[in-house]
Amino acid sequence: MVSGIGCSSRAPGYVDFNTLHTTHGRALPFATGIKLAKPEMTVIVVTGDGDATAIGGNHLIHAARRNLDLTVVLFNNSTYGMTSGQYSPTTPTGAFGTTAPYGNAEQPFDICNLAEAAGATYVARGTTYHAKVLPNLIEKAISNKGFSLVETITQCPIYFGRMNKIGNSVEMMKWQKEHAVTKKQAETMSPEELADKFIIGELCHKTKPDYCELYDRIIEKAQASIK
Amino acid sequence: MSGNIKLMQGNEACAEGAIKAGCRFFAGYPITPSSEVAEILARRLPQVGGKFIQMEDEIASMAAVCGASLAGVKSMTATSGPGFSLKQENLGYASFTEIPCVVVNVMRGGPSTGSPTSPAQGDVMQARWGTHGDHPIIVLSCSSVKDMYELTIRSFNLSERFRVPVILLSDEIVAHMRERVDVGALESLEIFNRVKPACPPEEYQPYEASPETDVPPMANFGEGYRYHITGLTHDESGFTTQKPHKVAELHERLHRKIENHKDEIIETRNYYLDDAQIAVFAYGSTARSALRAVREARNRGIKAGLIQPVTIWPFPDDLVHQVASQVDAFIVPEMNLGMMVREVERAAHGQAEVIGQSLVTWELFTPAQVLSKIEEVFNWITSGSTSDSKPSRTSGALAAATE
Numbered sequence A: 001m002v003s004g005i006g007c008s009s010r011a012p013g014y015v016d017f018n019t020l021h022t023t024h025g026r027a028l029p030f031a032t033g034i035k036l037a038k039p040e041m042t043v044i045v046v047t048g049d050g051d052a053t054a055i056g057g058n059h060l061i062h063a064a065r066r067n068l069d070l071t072v073v074l075f076n077n078s079t080y081g082m083t084s085g086q087y088s089p090t091t092p093t094g095a096f097g098t099t100a101p102y103g104n105a106e107q108p109f110d111i112c113n114l115a116e117a118a119g120a121t122y123v124a125r126g127t128t129y130h131a132k133v134l135p136n137l138i139e140k141a142i143s144n145k146g147f148s149l150v151e152t153i154t155q156c157p158i159y160f161g162r163m164n165k166i167g168n169s170v171e172m173m174k175w176q177k178e179h180a181v182t183k184k185q186a187e188t189m190s191p192e193e194l195a196d197k198f199i200i201g202e203l204c205h206k207t208k209p210d211y212c213e214l215y216d217r218i219i220e221k222a223q224a225s226i227k
Numbered sequence B: 001m002s003g004n005i006k007l008m009q010g011n012e013a014c015a016e017g018a019i020k021a022g023c024r025f026f027a028g029y030p031i032t033p034s035s036e037v038a039e040i041l042a043r044r045l046p047q048v049g050g051k052f053i054q055m056e057d058e059i060a061s062m063a064a065v066c067g068a069s070l071a072g073v074k075s076m077t078a079t080s081g082p083g084f085s086l087k088q089e090n091l092g093y094a095s096f097t098e099i100p101c102v103v104v105n106v107m108r109g110g111p112s113t114g115s116p117t118s119p120a121q122g123d124v125m126q127a128r129w130g131t132h133g134d135h136p137i138i139v140l141s142c143s144s145v146k147d148m149y150e151l152t153i154r155s156f157n158l159s160e161r162f163r164v165p166v167i168l169l170s171d172e173i174v175a176h177m178r179e180r181v182d183v184g185a186l187e188s189l190e191i192f193n194r195v196k197p198a199c200p201p202e203e204y205q206p207y208e209a210s211p212e213t214d215v216p217p218m219a220n221f222g223e224g225y226r227y228h229i230t231g232l233t234h235d236e237s238g239f240t241t242q243k244p245h246k247v248a249e250l251h252e253r254l255h256r257k258i259e260n261h262k263d264e265i266i267e268t269r270n271y272y273l274d275d276a277q278i279a280v281f282a283y284g285s286t287a288r289s290a291l292r293a294v295r296e297a298r299n300r301g302i303k304a305g306l307i308q309p310v311t312i313w314p315f316p317d318d319l320v321h322q323v324a325s326q327v328d329a330f331i332v333p334e335m336n337l338g339m340m341v342r343e344v345e346r347a348a349h350g351q352a353e354v355i356g357q358s359l360v361t362w363e364l365f366t367p368a369q370v371l372s373k374i375e376e377v378f379n380w381i382t383s384g385s386t387s388d389s390k391p392s393r394t395s396g397a398l399a400a401a402t403e
């Protein structure tokens, strides 16, 4: 399990695998090296919204584009938790952060759309409230042979919850419950009804050759060329 | 076992040396004048079952190299000035978490985009101190195509032996010129591989080292040894600590593993030093012009000698200190505004005069330029070395004009 830097990126310290806590934003390229060196290893990347979509945004789209067989579990708490609540690329417009004292002037990424557009072959969204669904999504992501991303909406009561008056952890999870809709539910809802909602569940699952498979063909060609 | 003589380009020699050393992974981003290393390895690595990847930038390249090495595959990247700057954060990660890897930096004129197709020597301090924090590192310097083959292998050996990133410095001229290399004669070069733990996985402490070596045995990822690595300050277990004595222990060990093994790491080429009155200290391609100048000076009756450090970091303090007790002056020609000259001054410790010679036209030093400096210094010494007439550090334009 590989992570970058942030509260979310401390997760590898709590599991009993080969765990690698790297530099801010760079978990994916470290994981890329591991996967290419030992394709038989299952490589999971744990990251945050800041880690994966700000400083590491370029690595995210390129790892997805290559369809490298990695599974990203991205904790999206809409803020930079570790550094105390600055706005992030997923902070909603108007929301408050320690660097957005008048409300955020920027527009947020939809991480799942971003990953799918960049080439990911499995994309899903879950929440910490829907805790029973999440392991299924992660399991499916790991079993997909290609680039998989599970965006997980998480709560940061200390900063985001407090500054935006959403409340404590329980209230933030209640907010998740009230704003999450399934794909099926979304189909019957109007754009106005969907405006402040987000869709959970599996959002994209397709089959494309993964990078290692394509590179194995390169090795075959290269070796044939010197025979 | 000679007889396999090849006409090779410097960057090609580097790529072939890497394959010989057992490198099976390269991650990089194109940049002049280092791109041929990537291009050749893109072709060569899959032929030997290795992998090449062109990453989205140099930050990612350095990260991928670290990841591949942790999974047990000897790994490298190659770059130049702007790219070398981008590699610094993860170079620090490799140094602190003790990941063996090789970073080739083919120096070009800097700072910034500078002069992409010209040689320079402005990165010698960045190679030592480019990443933040006090950290161990080894830096070697190439002056020929043969060096680019041989020192690439030596870089891998040192990185595996000491679990440290090794930076191999070259410059645009050495990397792009073609020379003969007797590859057959280099066939027997020894290849060193990282020491693996002898204990069972349950007992493995990833950062526990014996006091003799100070280098912890390294279990590769995916071989049954489960452990944690972090760029946070850590103890033997690999997990983070803030206990002051543990913090200090780690830093002291990382320092010792290089400092106590300088004899093994430092390599210099010494010419005509025995009776030298003036010693030239020159590295990289500058050393070649300097050697020619020293020989010419001897023909003219000046007892000149040359120290060519192959290892520039750690710096050969002891040798410079000892030579300083015997010569009247050092001359330090370099393609920058005076970087290693300060190290020579420090190590000479006031025992001899130290005079710099800078060339910042991003052209090679000619032997004539170095020779004229040797003569100038010689005349100054023989006329009594008065401080008001001390030769100054010649600036680039001046050196070119005096040609």
Ligand SMILES: Cc1ncc(C[n+]2csc(CCOP(=O)(O)OP(=O)(O)O)c2C)c(N)n1
Binding pocket: A005, A006, A007, A008, A009, A024, A047, A048, A049, A050, A051, A052, A075, A077, A079, A080, A081, A082, A083, A088
């Ligand atoms: C190069 C670099 N820049 C900045 C930081 C400081 N920093 C540490 S964590 C972090 C933000 C983490 O945010 P996110 O990824 O959303 O994780 P969270 O803490 O919210 O889980 C920042 C900016 C750093 N460690 N390294």
